[in-house]
Every structure is written in structure tokens, then in C-alpha cells.
Amino acid sequence: MPEVMFAGPDGRLEGRYHHAGKPGAPVALVLHPHPLHGGTMNNRVTHALFERYKAMGFSTLRFNFRGVGRSQGRYDGGIGEISDAASALDFLQAVNPGASMLWVAGYSFGAYVGMQLLMRRPEMGGFVSISAPASHYDFGFLAPCPCSGLILHGADDELVPEPSVKKLVDKLNTQKGVKIDYRVMAGAGHVYTPEQTVQVANAAEDHVMSILNRSRMALAAD
Template sequence: MPEVMFAGPDGRLEGRYHHAKRPNAPVALLLHPHPLHGGTMNNRVVHSLYGRFQAMGFSVLRFNFRGVGKSQGRYDGGIGEISDAAAALDFLQAVNPNASMLWVAGYSFGAYVGMQLLMRRPEMGGFVSISAPASHYDFGFLAPCPCSGMIIHGEEDELVPLNSVQKLVDKLNTQKGVAIDFRTIGDAGHVFTPPQVETLSDMAEDHVLSVLNRSRMALAAD
């Protein structure tokens, strides 16, 4: 789990990076919760997903947004953080030029930033959004959403009502060629307990592996 520092738009950014052995391995970028509310790359959800993507054979990066940990700069209201994520993806692509697929996974604020990144980088092949803050931010920018993906939400989320996320899912699922794998966790709030983190990690792994398997089957059929 080597520490890495890479250039961001407002100074150097701190991350942890695992490089897969396979030369054309898929890559995943993981984005943490809100910097002003204690969010860091060591958040238990982000840390758990980091291990899962690694186990699935991905090259995977988690990093601290500007102003968090050793990352330089200051919080920028979500705008600069989208640029940070783009810089992190640049780093991933530079060290994985032959990656077979690009994924982004984010939790809470990180889910918002990740879905903004989708719109800026059409080469993205999949996403996992956990506790997407659909009641706090306007997700109307996903028109059209560039790829299918997964959304996971706690049924008892006290910060983001389940129905706000259901509306987002319904809207995305009406788009041509887009299918959202929407799963909920009973009794889960916005912050997940360790057992709930395992549950959501299992869900994410199940989704990602199914997409990878379909991709491999499609390639074999060509």
C-alpha cells in the first residue's frame, strides 16, 4: 500500500496506490466523504472498497482531497475537488496506459464528485456511488449519464432521504442504454457500522464482477 504524492491543480495530493500485476488490469479511483466533516481517504467505507478492488485485480488509488492530510491547498466548495479527482485519474491513467476499464467509486460527497467526474471523462466504464447526496446537490448534470453503474443507500439515512435517491435512480434508468443497479441496506444510516460496510462492499464487489464478466464474454464473442 505505497504512499504516493502526485500533482494536483492546487498543490500536491496525497494518496495510497496499489498497482496490479496484470498489464491491462482495470483501474479504480476512490473518493472520500466531505473534507469539512472529517472525510479522509482512511474512511472505513473507502478503505474497505480499496481492499475489494485490489482483490478483484484492479490497480486502485484512494487519495485525500486538497487540504486533507498531507494534500496541499484548501477546501474549494466541491469545484476544486472535482479538479483534484480529475488529476488523480490522470495519475492513474499515466501509470496504467493500457487499462482495460476505468471505474470511480465515491461515498457521500465523494459520490457527488465521482459522478461529476463521469461527465468530464467519457472513457469511464462504471461507477459505484454510496450514500449519494441527492437531497443536497442537483444531479441534473447527469443528462445523459455516460455509463451504467451502481448506487447503494441506507434505508434509514438521516441526512439524505431514501426517496431523493430513488428519484435520481428512476430518472437515470429512463435514459437510453443506462441501467442503475440500486441496492439498499436496511437499518443503515448515512454513516455505516462495520458490519454494514462489509454488506455494501459485498454488494459493490458483486456488481463490479458481474460487469467485468459481461465485458469478458463480449470480448470473447467478437
């Protein structure tokens, strides 16, 4: 798992990158939780998602937002972090020019940044949002949401009440051509136990593989 440093808008950003090697392999960018609350690219859920995308044959990148680990700069309230994610996607696309599909996955604050990135990069093919902080940030920017994806939330989330996420999902599902796969994990809070983290990764794999298989079937039918 090579360490990488790539140019960000406010200095160099530190990441871990896995190259799939297969021509045309899909790519995935994985985003970590809030930098001011201990979030790093080594977060349990972030790491699990990275490993699962890797196992599915993706070229995959996770990285530290500005001011975290060896990434330069300082926390910028979410605005600069969205630019960091765009730079990370630029890096991914530069080393995977023939990628068949682009995905973004994020946990908590990373889910918010990932969905902001969707609106800036219309070439995105799918997303995975874990514990999206719908009660803390305005997700009204998803109008219209550019693609379908998975939103997973803990039923007992003490920081982001599940009904606030359900409201967001219902709103997105009214949009033409968008289908949100919404899954609520019984007994889970905002921080997932090791056992629950495996369930999160399993759900992400189930969703992603269903989309990839559908895409492959469509190509075979042409």
C-alpha cells in the same frame, strides 16, 4: 500499499496506490466523504472499497482531497475537489496506459464528485456511488449519464432521505443505454457500522464482477 504524492491543480495530493501488475488490468479511483466533516481517504467505507477493488485485480488509488492530511490547498466547495479527482485519474491513467476499464467509486460527498467526474471523462466504464447526497446537491448534470453503475443507499439515512435518491435513480433509468443497479440497505443510516461496511463492499464487488464478467464474455464471443 505505496504512499504516493502526485500533482494536483492546487498543489501536491497525498494518496495510497496499489498497482495490479497484470497487463491491461482495470483501474479504480476511490473518493472519500466531505473534507469539512471528517472525511479522509482512511474513512472506513473508502478503505473497504479500495481493498475490495484491489482484491478484484484492479490498480487502485485512494487519495486525500485538497487540505486533507498531507494534501496541499484548501477546501473549495466541491469545484476544486472535482479537479483534484481529475488529476488523480490522470495519475492512474499515466501509470496504467493499457488499462482495460476505468471505474470511479465514491461515498457521500465522494459519490457526488465521482459522478461529476463521469461527465468530464467519457472513457469511464462504470461507477459505484454509496450514499449519494441527492438531497444536498443537484445531480441534473447527469444528462445524459455516460454509463451504467451501482447506487447503494441506507434505508434509514438521516442526512439524505432515501426517496431523494430513488427519484435520481428513476430519472437515470429512463435514459437510453443506462441501467442503474439500485440497492437499498435495510437498517443502514448515512454512516455505516463495520458490519454494514462489509455488506457495502460485498454489494460493490457483486456489481463490478457482473460487469467485468459480461465484458469478458463479450470479448470471448468476438
